[in-house]
Amino acid sequence: MKNSSNEVSAGSAPAQKRSNFSGKLGYVLATAGSAVGLGNIWRFPYLAAKYGGGIFLVIYLILAVTFGYTMMTSEEALGRFTRKSPVGAFARFGHSFGFKFGGWINAVIPMLIVPYYSVIGGWVTKYLVSYFVHSAQSVSGNSYFTSFISNAGSAELWFIVFCAIVVLTILGGVKNGVERVSKIMMPVLVVLAVIVAIYSMTRPGALAGVKYLLIPNMKHFSIMTIVAAMGQMFYSLSIAMGILYTYGSYMKKDVNVETATYQVVAFDSGIAILAGLMVIPAVFSFYGGKPSVLNAGPSLMFITLPKVFATMGLGRVVGVMFFLLVLFAAATSAISLAETSVSTFEDELGWSRARATVMIFVIMIVLGSLSSLGYSLLDSVRILGMQILDFFDFLTNSVMMPIAAMATCLLVIRAAGTKLIEQEVTLSSKFFMRKMYNVVIRFIAPIFLAIILISSILNVFGIVTI
Numbered sequence: 001m002k003n004s005s006n007e008v009s010a011g012s013a014p015a016q017k018r019s020n021f022s023g024k025l026g027y028v029l030a031t032a033g034s035a036v037g038l039g040n041i042w043r044f045p046y047l048a049a050k051y052g053g054g055i056f057l058v059i060y061l062i063l064a065v066t067f068g069y070t071m072m073t074s075e076e077a078l079g080r081f082t083r084k085s086p087v088g089a090f091a092r093f094g095h096s097f098g099f100k101f102g103g104w105i106n107a108v109i110p111m112l113i114v115p116y117y118s119v120i121g122g123w124v125t126k127y128l129v130s131y132f133v134h135s136a137q138s139v140s141g142n143s144y145f146t147s148f149i150s151n152a153g154s155a156e157l158w159f160i161v162f163c164a165i166v167v168l169t170i171l172g173g174v175k176n177g178v179e180r181v182s183k184i185m186m187p188v189l190v191v192l193a194v195i196v197a198i199y200s201m202t203r204p205g206a207l208a209g210v211k212y213l214l215i216p217n218m219k220h221f222s223i224m225t226i227v228a229a230m231g232q233m234f235y236s237l238s239i240a241m242g243i244l245y246t247y248g249s250y251m252k253k254d255v256n257v258e259t260a261t262y263q264v265v266a267f268d269s270g271i272a273i274l275a276g277l278m279v280i281p282a283v284f285s286f287y288g289g290k291p292s293v294l295n296a297g298p299s300l301m302f303i304t305l306p307k308v309f310a311t312m313g314l315g316r317v318v319g320v321m322f323f324l325l326v327l328f329a330a331a332t333s334a335i336s337l338a339e340t341s342v343s344t345f346e347d348e349l350g351w352s353r354a355r356a357t358v359m360i361f362v363i364m365i366v367l368g369s370l371s372s373l374g375y376s377l378l379d380s381v382r383i384l385g386m387q388i389l390d391f392f393d394f395l396t397n398s399v400m401m402p403i404a405a406m407a408t409c410l411l412v413i414r415a416a417g418t419k420l421i422e423q424e425v426t427l428s429s430k431f432f433m434r435k436m437y438n439v440v441i442r443f444i445a446p447i448f449l450a451i452i453l454i455s456s457i458l459n460v461f462g463i464v465t466i
């Protein structure tokens with residue numbers, strides 16, 4: 001990327017008419033809504049269990065408030081300065097191939113993620129409705145999950161229902177759709193998470209799980225603890241998917257970027273810990289913390305937990321509350337991914353919001369159906385040895401996202417300049433973390449990103465295991 005910092009004048013980009021969040025609360029809840037998702041509730045607990053419990057948690061939190069905070073601030077400040085989604089934000093600093101590539105890779109990632117993410121959102125919706133209408137015992141049957149996802153019609157139906165929730169919210173607009181839905185769903189999610197966590201922690205034998213998650217033990221530490229925590233932090237904070245550029249572009253100039261960012265990090269980490277407290281003690285109580293059960297990954301949420309719920313006195317109620325909170329988490333994240341894509345179509349192609357929304361709906365249905373049908377009609381298809389959904393997840397999370405984040409680092413270091421980020425942050429407050437920001441973005445982030453990229457590719461080819 002060529003250095004063109006001299007071409008960019010100080011101060012803000014020309015003011016344009018653009019949708020806004022109403023204020024700081026709206027921004028924080030919408031961004032927390034984006035961050036808090038399946039990553040927190042399904043991915044965090046099993047990674048924490050696998051990589052050492054308390055020690056994983058400590059490392060995760062240190063990375064989130066340093067590395068995560070730095071990447072988030074960069075994207076938010078660039079978005080707010082340029083008032084554009086990622087393609088326009090990069091183009092503001094230059095038009096050579098590097099800027100185009102950096103902008104488009106950030107913009108395409110959410111278009112590839114939201115289809116398969118919505119397939120899982122459809123599974124969550126189906127489970128929520130099942131707990132409403134059936135007993136906890138019938139949802140916990142051994143083949144319940146596999147027979148559902150291998151039934152093409154049923155999996156497609158629930159996937160489309162979830163897509164409809166997302167698209168209808170987007171049609172409502174930034175303030176009346178995205179912000180309003182986040183302001184309702186996020187507080188409800190917190191309350192439900194606290195109730196389910198307390199219930200789970202008070203089951204007989206659950207305390208061992210609470211201790212495992214919260215008390216750091218150096219014996220459980222390995223270098224992979226750091227690598228896994230780094231990858232998870234990225235996934236969880238919605239970094240490198242164009243989202244924070246876009247949401248930053250909707251942030252008013254008087255919102256304090258620094259405190260808003262830390263509030264989102266705190267919200268996201270808090271829900272991840274609560275999710276750990278919901279899942280790990282329940283599994284300890286039921287299975288005595290068997291590593292093979294805790295490490296089971298995806299099946300934890302759809303197979304193991306329903307079995308645990310079925311043994312609880314209030315299993316059905318807990319099932320409804322749990323899947324409702326997961327649905328809210330998944331919906332607000334999918335909304336942020338779709339909103340980012342809509343914003344790119346509006347900014348770069350000059351489309352109306354309605355037309356852009358129809359386009360992302362079509363993309364979701366076409367690409368998502370490939371992932372959804374990968375467990376039924378297309379179940380013989382393998383790409384690089386992976387199922388279609390896993391392939392999209394690998395392509396975006398393991399390959400494209402570290403590259404997209406690297407592009408953001410280069411944009412800040414070589415083109416926009418850290419001074420511009422400082423200026424944008426100090427528009428509304430002091431920049432208390434300025435020194436740390438500078439060190440991390442220049443020296444630490446590029447090294448960490450290279451480690452994430454290399455390790456996750458090696459992981460897929462079985463050379464290391466994450």
Ligand code: PFF
Nearest residue numbers: 035037038039040236238333
């Ligand atoms: N940050 C959200 C989560 O933790 O689920 C959203 C998200 C993360 C979406 C990663 C997609 C993704 F690949």
